[in-house]
Amino acid sequence: MLQVNITTPPHVKWAAGQHYIIRFLNVGIHAFSSHPFTVASIPSANGGKNDLELVFAVHGGITKRLKDAVEGKPSKALKVWVDGPYGGPPAPVNQYDHVYLVAGGSGVTFTLSLLRDLVRQMNNAKGIKCSHVEFILAVKSPDTISWMENELAGARDLGVNIRLHVTQGYDLNEEKTEDPEAESIDDKPKVTQTVALGRPDIPAIVHQACRSNIGSMAIAGWSYRLGMSF
Numbered sequence: 001m002l003q004v005n006i007t008t009p010p011h012v013k014w015a016a017g018q019h020y021i022i023r024f025l026n027v028g029i030h031a032f033s034s035h036p037f038t039v040a041s042i043p044s045a046n047g048g049k050n051d052l053e054l055v056f057a058v059h060g061g062i063t064k065r066l067k068d069a070v071e072g073k074p075s076k077a078l079k080v081w082v083d084g085p086y087g088g089p090p091a092p093v094n095q096y097d098h099v100y101l102v103a104g105g106s107g108v109t110f111t112l113s114l115l116r117d118l119v120r121q122m123n124n125a126k127g128i129k130c131s132h133v134e135f136i137l138a139v140k141s142p143d144t145i146s147w148m149e150n151e152l153a154g155a156r157d158l159g160v161n162i163r164l165h166v167t168q169g170y171d172l173n174e175e176k177t178e179d180p181e182a183e184s185i186d187d188k189p190k191v192t193q194t195v196a197l198g199r200p201d202i203p204a205i206v207h208q209a210c211r212s213n214i215g216s217m218a219i220a221g222w223s224y225r226l227g228m229s230f
């Protein structure tokens with residue numbers, strides 16, 4: 001996955017889960033095409049400069065061209081044209097008792113921005129109804145999430161359940177699955193992370209969530225293949 005940060009003036013604001021239509025201007029023929037990307041970051045709380053953090057899977061068009069442009073270089077400045085924000089979840093997820101954020105691969109940009117927003121609100125302890133958050137992510141290999149590890153650890157410390165599904169070439173025995181009881185200190189929230197092999201069984205997750213939770217529940221995710229959020 002490739003990461004691009006676009007620094008914007010302070011008046012540029014977006015909400016978690018929204019996307020922008022981006023044109024990268026100095027990349028030859030690709031400068032004529034526009035591409036939607038969900039912003040993985042959330043705007044700063046104190047009104048400073050905001051970085052639109054884009055994280056994307058590399059395909060064969062502009063994404064490949066950008067990968068080739070930065071390969072072997074720590075960073076490269078690009079001119080971009082940005083249109084948006086658009087879309088977002090149909091309702092604010094912080095108004096539900098139980099929140100399930102489900103994504104595969106680069107779909108994590110959508111759920112990570114929602115998680116970042118929830119974590120900020122949990123830290124401020126205001127405007128938030130939910131008491132239970134599950135972050136479910138399917139990735140080919142655990143290396144692909146190293147860029148967000150600190151944030152996932154921060155979310156875990158607040159009691160968010162992180163459920164990682166690894167779909168290719170991974171030895172479960174090498175992973176130390178954290179024991180929620182062992183990490184629990186007095187009245188601090190329990191730290192939970194599970195790692196499973198293979199794709200998550202979404203119908204089973206929904207079924208289990210409906211059976212075990214009392215109160216309102218939001219299940220949010222994004223499929224770039226289907227071009228839809230749910």
Ligand SMILES: Cc1cc2nc3c(=O)[nH]c(=O)nc-3n(C[C@H](O)[C@H](O)[C@H](O)COP(=O)(O)OP(=O)(O)OC[C@H]3O[C@@H](n4cnc5c(N)ncnc54)[C@H](O)[C@@H]3O)c2cc1C
Pocket residue numbers: 019034035036037038039055056057058059060061062063064087106107109110224227
């Ligand atoms: C609302 C929305 C948000 C998205 N957010 C992200 C994100 O955060 N991270 C991420 O990795 N991907 C995201 N995508 C998908 C991303 O836009 C495409 O993967 C990207 O445009 C492919 O560019 P490419 O030229 O390298 O593709 P190509 O190699 O030409 O094609 C690869 C795939 O991307 C599709 N695609 C190509 N151009 C577009 C386009 N302009 N609009 C939509 N699909 C296109 C093609 O149909 C094909 O399935 C999002 C898509 C949508 C609709």
